[in-house]
Amino acid sequence: xxxxxxxxxxxxxxxxxxxxxxxxxxxxxxxxxxxxxxxxxxxxxxxxxxxxxxxxxxxxxxxxxxxxxxxxxxxxxxxxxxxxxxxxxxxxxxxxxxxxxxxxxxxxxxxxxxxxxxxxxxxxxxxxxxxxxxxxxxxxxxxxxxxxxxxxxxxxxxxxxxxxxxxxxxxxxxxxxxxxxxxxxxxxxxxxxxxxxxxxxxxxxxxxxxxxxxxxxxx
Amino acid sequence: xxxxxxxxxxxxxxxxxxxxxxxxxxxxxxxxxxxxxxxxxxxxxxxxxxxxxxxxxxxxxxxxxxxxxxxxxxxxxxxxxxxxxxxxxxxxxxxxxxxxxxxxxxxxxxxxxxxxxxxxxxxxxxxxxxxxxxxxxxxxxxxxxxxxxxxxxxxxxxxxxxxxxxxxxxxxxxxxxxxxxxxxxxxxxxxxxxxxxxxxxxxxxxxxxxxxxxxxxxxxxxxxxxxxxxxxxxxxxxxxxxxxxxxxxxxxx
Numbered sequence: 001x002x003x004x005x006x007x008x009x010x011x012x013x014x015x016x017x018x019x020x021x022x023x024x025x026x027x028x029x030x031x032x033x034x035x036x037x038x039x040x041x042x043x044x045x046x047x048x049x050x051x052x053x054x055x056x057x058x059x060x061x062x063x064x065x066x067x068x069x070x071x072x073x074x075x076x077x078x079x080x081x082x083x084x085x086x087x088x089x090x091x092x093x094x095x096x097x098x099x100x101x102x103x104x105x106x107x108x109x110x111x112x113x114x115x116x117x118x119x120x121x122x123x124x125x126x127x128x129x130x131x132x133x134x135x136x137x138x139x140x141x142x143x144x145x146x147x148x149x150x151x152x153x154x155x156x157x158x159x160x161x162x163x164x165x166x167x168x169x170x171x172x173x174x175x176x177x178x179x180x181x182x183x184x185x186x187x188x189x190x191x192x193x194x195x196x197x198x199x200x201x202x203x204x205x206x207x208x209x210x211x212x213x214x215x216x217x218x219x
Numbered sequence: 220x221x222x223x224x225x226x227x228x229x230x231x232x233x234x235x236x237x238x239x240x241x242x243x244x245x246x247x248x249x250x251x252x253x254x255x256x257x258x259x260x261x262x263x264x265x266x267x268x269x270x271x272x273x274x275x276x277x278x279x280x281x282x283x284x285x286x287x288x289x290x291x292x293x294x295x296x297x298x299x300x301x302x303x304x305x306x307x308x309x310x311x312x313x314x315x316x317x318x319x320x321x322x323x324x325x326x327x328x329x330x331x332x333x334x335x336x337x338x339x340x341x342x343x344x345x346x347x348x349x350x351x352x353x354x355x356x357x358x359x360x361x362x363x364x365x366x367x368x369x370x371x372x373x374x375x376x377x378x379x380x381x382x383x384x385x386x387x388x389x390x391x392x393x394x395x396x397x398x399x400x401x402x403x404x405x406x407x408x409x410x411x412x413x414x415x416x417x418x419x420x421x422x423x424x425x426x427x428x429x430x431x432x433x434x435x436x437x438x439x440x441x442x443x444x445x446x447x448x449x450x451x452x453x454x455x456x457x458x459x460x461x462x463x464x465x466x467x468x469x470x471x472x
Binding site for chain 2: 002005071072073074075076077078209210211
């Protein structure tokens with residue numbers, strides 16, 4: 001019985017890690033599409049999102065099955081609840097990637113406006129946070145998980161910078177408001193990806209320590 | 220706030236001849252709380268439980284060291300009357316063991332042994348105990364039939380009623396559900412929830428989920444030693460010691 005159970009846990013671990021890798025790849029792709037204003041690449045991301053959705057459902061069903069059949073406790077229970085939540089975060093990150101892809105498709109068709117805000121820098125930070133949160137999960141690295149929680153503030157700050165620049169740009173380009181709103185939303189979507197990355201890191205901390213550190217209780 | 224201590228165990232050692240079954244265990248049990256003792260077979264949890272009402276006295280080569288205080292009084296003091304002690308500390312065993320008598324006589328037995336002769340009082344106590352053990356409705360019309368005609372689950376609840384009839388303060392349960400089906404088990408577990416309002420309950424169980432469900436405090440024993448004790452919630456979500464975690468998650472040995 002125990003052998004079956006541990007095998008099931010291993011299987012779940014592999015699947016959540018492979019979902020993490022898939023989602024990370026999509027975020028990377030959409031950032032590249034944003035930087036290169038590549039509408040076709042953005043379309044590919046939108047069309048393939050169902051793969052992530054299906055995998056998310058499968059992982060959740062597997063977790064529920066294990067909970068019902070084996071009634072795990074302690075580290076195993078924490079692992080499964082963490083997986084259920086991380087699974088949800090990963091799926092939401094992929095949705096945000098789709099949202100960015102939609103905006104990219106719109107702005108790619110229009111003439112570029114320079115609003116002197118570095119999206120590459122913000123996207124890079126976001127991607128880095130996601131990568132670190134998944135590394136923390138793979139290696140059960142609590143120090144790295146705490147670090148990710150700290151990085152979120154930087155991305156939040158960048159988003160508020162983007163807001164200020166875009167507000168200013170709307171005054172300068174009153175006929176390009178729709179375009180600028182799309183830019184603003186992209187910064188918002190990136191910021192949400194960083195939030196989900198933080199959630200993943202918090203789940204990793206819970207998984208290791210058994211302490212819930214959500215809502216900024218990092219002490 | 221912490222509840223008052225009902226039983227205080229201090230540095231308990233227990234020997235079967237030369238074999239030491241319990242090693243220097245100290246543990247408190249609080250009033251109106253359910254404590255579960257868990258651990259692999261042979262870890263000493265049943266021996267520990269049986270020390271609490273001196274059931275081990277029946278084993279001639281056994282020896283106890285340390286103090287077991289019930290409301291501050293040492294139960295191993297030579298002046299203690301063991302029959303009186305056992306009327307304060309009742310016990311329910313693994314297999315239902317009703318006497319080959321009627322349902323009524325099973326519950327009334329302890330009262331009669333304790334010298335109660337008033338028929339009205341006995342009848343009242345029998346009814347109350349059966350109600351408390353959540354079996355009254357099932358047996359009230361067949362009180363004078365043999366207890367052996369009851370189902371396993373009913374027999375076990377009858378045994379609980381029998382233990383309750385003498386109005387104990389503490390109820391020891393040694394794997395009370397291991398011979399029962401899931402429905403009877405559920406009934407006993409609900410009963411434990413009810414009974415803890417009036418009693419201090421200590422239960423030995425091999426069923427980890429049962430310990431998690433019914434108890435407030437869980438104590439993990441291994442090789443005669445108390446390894447970890449804590450709130451059941453904590454023990455089953457984030458135990459302090461790896462040894463405890465390995466046992467409750469099935470990674471043992």
